[in-house]
Amino acid sequence: MNALVIAALLLVLLTFSYQVGWSRSRKLAGNKSQHLHSRPIYHGVLAALFAVLPAMVIIGIWALFSEQVTNSFIVAQLPPETAQLSQMQLQAAIARVKAIASGYGVVGEPSATEVVAAQVFASYQQISFLAVLAAAAAIGAGGLFWAQRRIGPRLRARTEVEIFVRIALMACSAVAIVTTLGIVLSLLSDALRFFSFINPLDFFFGTTWNPRFQSAGTGSAGEYGLLPLLWGTVMISIIAMLVAVPIGLMSAIYLSQYADERVRNVVKPIIEVLAGIPTIVYGFFALVTVGPFFAAAGDAVGIDINATSALTAGVVMGIMIIPFISSLSDDIIAQVPRAMRDGSLGLGATQSETIRNVLLPAALPGIVGAVLLAVSRAIGETMIVVLAAGNSPVLRFNPAEPTSTVTVSIVNQLTGDADFTSPQSLVAFALGLTLFAMTLLLNVMALYIVRKFREQYE
Amino acid sequence: MDMIAGKIKLTSKTVDQSMNPLDVLERETRLSARDVTVHYGDKQALFGISIDIPDRAVTSFIGPSGCGKSTFLRCINRMNDTIEGARVGGSIKLDGDDVYDPNLDVVELRARVGMVFQKPNPFPKSIYENVAYGPKIHGLARSRTDLDEIVVSSLRKAGLFEEVKDRLNEPGTSLSGGQQQRLCIARAIAVGPQVILMDEPCSALDPIATAIIEELIDELRENYTIVIVTHSMQQAARVSQKTAFFHLGKLIEEGVTEDIFTNPEHKQTQDYIMGRIG
Numbered sequence: 001m002n003a004l005v006i007a008a009l010l011l012v013l014l015t016f017s018y019q020v021g022w023s024r025s026r027k028l029a030g031n032k033s034q035h036l037h038s039r040p041i042y043h044g045v046l047a048a049l050f051a052v053l054p055a056m057v058i059i060g061i062w063a064l065f066s067e068q069v070t071n072s073f074i075v076a077q078l079p080p081e082t083a084q085l086s087q088m089q090l091q092a093a094i095a096r097v098k099a100i101a102s103g104y105g106v107v108g109e110p111s112a113t114e115v116v117a118a119q120v121f122a123s124y125q126q127i128s129f130l131a132v133l134a135a136a137a138a139i140g141a142g143g144l145f146w147a148q149r150r151i152g153p154r155l156r157a158r159t160e161v162e163i164f165v166r167i168a169l170m171a172c173s174a175v176a177i178v179t180t181l182g183i184v185l186s187l188l189s190d191a192l193r194f195f196s197f198i199n200p201l202d203f204f205f206g207t208t209w210n211p212r213f214q215s216a217g218t219g220s221a222g223e224y225g226l227l228p229l230l231w232g233t234v235m236i237s238i239i240a241m242l243v244a245v246p247i248g249l250m251s252a253i254y255l256s257q258y259a260d261e262r263v264r265n266v267v268k269p270i271i272e273v274l275a276g277i278p279t280i281v282y283g284f285f286a287l288v289t290v291g292p293f294f295a296a297a298g299d300a301v302g303i304d305i306n307a308t309s310a311l312t313a314g315v316v317m318g319i320m321i322i323p324f325i326s327s328l329s330d331d332i333i334a335q336v337p338r339a340m341r342d343g344s345l346g347l348g349a350t351q352s353e354t355i356r357n358v359l360l361p362a363a364l365p366g367i368v369g370a371v372l373l374a375v376s377r378a379i380g381e382t383m384i385v386v387l388a389a390g391n392s393p394v395l396r397f398n399p400a401e402p403t404s405t406v407t408v409s410i411v412n413q414l415t416g417d418a419d420f421t422s423p424q425s426l427v428a429f430a431l432g433l434t435l436f437a438m439t440l441l442l443n444v445m446a447l448y449i450v451r452k453f454r455e456q457y458e
Numbered sequence: 459m460d461m462i463a464g465k466i467k468l469t470s471k472t473v474d475q476s477m478n479p480l481d482v483l484e485r486e487t488r489l490s491a492r493d494v495t496v497h498y499g500d501k502q503a504l505f506g507i508s509i510d511i512p513d514r515a516v517t518s519f520i521g522p523s524g525c526g527k528s529t530f531l532r533c534i535n536r537m538n539d540t541i542e543g544a545r546v547g548g549s550i551k552l553d554g555d556d557v558y559d560p561n562l563d564v565v566e567l568r569a570r571v572g573m574v575f576q577k578p579n580p581f582p583k584s585i586y587e588n589v590a591y592g593p594k595i596h597g598l599a600r601s602r603t604d605l606d607e608i609v610v611s612s613l614r615k616a617g618l619f620e621e622v623k624d625r626l627n628e629p630g631t632s633l634s635g636g637q638q639q640r641l642c643i644a645r646a647i648a649v650g651p652q653v654i655l656m657d658e659p660c661s662a663l664d665p666i667a668t669a670i671i672e673e674l675i676d677e678l679r680e681n682y683t684i685v686i687v688t689h690s691m692q693q694a695a696r697v698s699q700k701t702a703f704f705h706l707g708k709l710i711e712e713g714v715t716e717d718i719f720t721n722p723e724h725k726q727t728q729d730y731i732m733g734r735i736g
């Protein structure tokens with residue numbers, strides 16, 4: 001309700017001030033002797049900005065601080081001894097008053113002081129809301145008044161609006177950067193806490209992963225060797241790439257060089273559908289269909305293949321990545337200038353000779369970039385490996401046996417009773433940080449290579 | 459500076475036609491096209507083109523842009539096959555062989571009919587590899603020394619060898635535009651074609667590089683049948699012995715270059731030459 005009222009106020013302010021700015025400058029423009037610097041639309045937008053932004057600032061400040069003000073107001077209504085309560089009890093007391101005020105029931109009979117406090121609080125709430133609304137409206141009106149006084153033929157409204165647009169866009173990209181930074185910092189600080197329990201050398205070079213060796217708090221923290229997990233991740237990614245790169249690349253070549261329009265229009269969307277399947281679906285596809293199939297096939301030829309294994313997870317992950325590789329390579333091959341292809345065909349090279357000798361070498365850097373991006377996806381992929389890799393964090397080199405990955409271990413460490421002071425949980429942050437560093441490195445490399453490739457043809 | 463001056467002087471030699479213009483009429487016909495039509499999807503781009511192209515002479519196609527010069531040129535080595543939706547009708551004979559005979563091998567045809575494109579398009583490979591590309595694909599060299607020989611002689615014929623002999627392993631794209639275009643000519647020559655098609659080969663080059671290429675074309679004429687598309691009438695007049703004028707997908711007029719430029723039969727040709735259409 002309150003949110004609706006605020007939105008309505010802002011909307012009214014917006015349209016009204018836009019209208020004022022627009023019509024005032026229109027009137028000036030009508031006066032032929034004066035030449036307006038900016039078109040009326042810019043004056044309108046500028047007036048609207050002057051009115052709405054200050055109002056939004058007022059509402060924003062209230063939203064930020066109202067909680068604290070409200071709480072101390074409630075405490076003031078309650079008997080003086082409430083202030084002596086512990087932080088947690090105080091919060092509970094405040095919550096009770098709020099609940100009574102809003103008409104929800106509370107456990108037990110509310111005391112008389114509580115009921116009174118709730119009544120006072122309810123009216124306080126209404127008044128403060130109206131006050132804020134009035135303040136916002138007043139500030140908005142003030143802004144509008146000032147803005148419309150500034151309107152004149154020489155006012156560079158267009159330039160000012162442009163400045164505002166630039167700031168707004170900058171703020172949006174700042175949000176992305178700040179969140180990334182925040183995530184990295186929190187990962188980093190928790191990882192550091194983990195390293196206060198476990199020697200980083202034991203983590204990065206340890207070959208045994210056994211975090212629940214003894215339950216938390218009994219002294220021994222367990223063993224946290226990263227290598228078995230890292231190896232599982234690497235092995236599964238390699239298998240996935242062995243599946244995805246040849247198939248994806250060749251289907252891209254077929255679609256871009258051989259297939260005619262009609263085939264392309266049918267096949268391309270179908271391949272893209274693969275990309276739209278949720279990874280959890282791939283996961284149980286691997287668990288229910290592919291894994292047992294591999295096990296049976298292994299039996300038939302006398303090889304011991306486990307149903308949940310690096311092989312199963314890798315192959316299914318490869319299938320998931322095919323559309324990624326094929327659509328990226330398709331774009332990259334399409335970027336090789338047609339003149340290059342024509343030059344080769346014009347010399348009497350066949351289509352496949354042209355692809356092998358000219359197109360692929362020219363597109364190679366871009367394709368390498370695409371593959372690196374795909375690898376970083378494979379490394380971060382979770383659902384498929386949780387279900388299909390077997391969850392067996394032991395250093396093994398046979399892909400037909402179960403394994404585990406960095407992502408799976410993060411899931412294991414954080415599900416269930418996570419106590420964020422024990423190394424058992426904190427290790428997840430160290431693992432996450434490792435994963436992040438790996439994918440970041442791969443992405444940076446890939447982007448660098450792809451950019452180099454683009455420059456080649458500019 | 460001296461070098462440039464020298465080149466310009468050399469070029470001025472090519473301007474005076476060393477071949478008696480009437481000779482062209484007595485040359486054997488190497489290529490003959492009859493009623494060639496081309497459609498791109500539903501759109502017809504060429505309407506019944508018939509023309510004979512003489513051996514060991516330069517034939518130029520002129521006409522306003524979009525009139526179908528490139529389209530016709532691409533019919534000769536069947537490059538239109540690589541364009542989706544392009545259909546070609548009529549017949550084109552190269553030394554009596556029907557180019558569009560289903561039994562004819564396109565790869566072989568393109569080895570006999572080389573092509574140089576509007577924008578220099580060397581492969582992203584070394585200068586050597588660019589020239590060696592065609593011979594390798596067609597298995598023309600038995601040994602490394604054979605291949606070296608083909609590469610060097612092709613570069614020589616394209617008048618590029620002296621400039622690049624010390625840097626054969628550098629990328630072809632490191633050359634200047636004019637050098638790149640001569641590299642593309644060398645690349646075409648290396649396959650041993652009889653006919654060389656050139657689609658506005660100088661349109662991306664500066665005047666000096668253009669002059670060098672024109673001189674080269676004049677030399678190549680002695681051994682190859684050359685067809686050149688150009689938007690520059692001066693160029694057509696300088697390098698070609700026979701000229702064909704296209705307009706809106708039709709061949710309006712063809713004949714000895716001198717006649718076309720001094721005494722055109724059709725009003726449209728005259729208008730184009732006078733600069734009234736284009």
Ligand SMILES: Nc1ncnc2c1ncn2[C@@H]1O[C@H](COP(=O)(O)OP(=O)(O)O)[C@@H](O)[C@H]1O
Pocket residue numbers: 498503521522523524525526527528529530541
């Ligand atoms: N690949 C193509 N697809 C469709 N239409 C084309 C294609 N190439 C050329 N055309 C059309 O055919 C006509 C002749 O083009 P073109 O042979 O390139 O002319 P020119 O070389 O004389 O400038 C033009 O109208 C052009 O739009």
Ligand SMILES: [Mg+2]
Pocket residue numbers: 527528529657
């Ligand atoms: Mg053209």
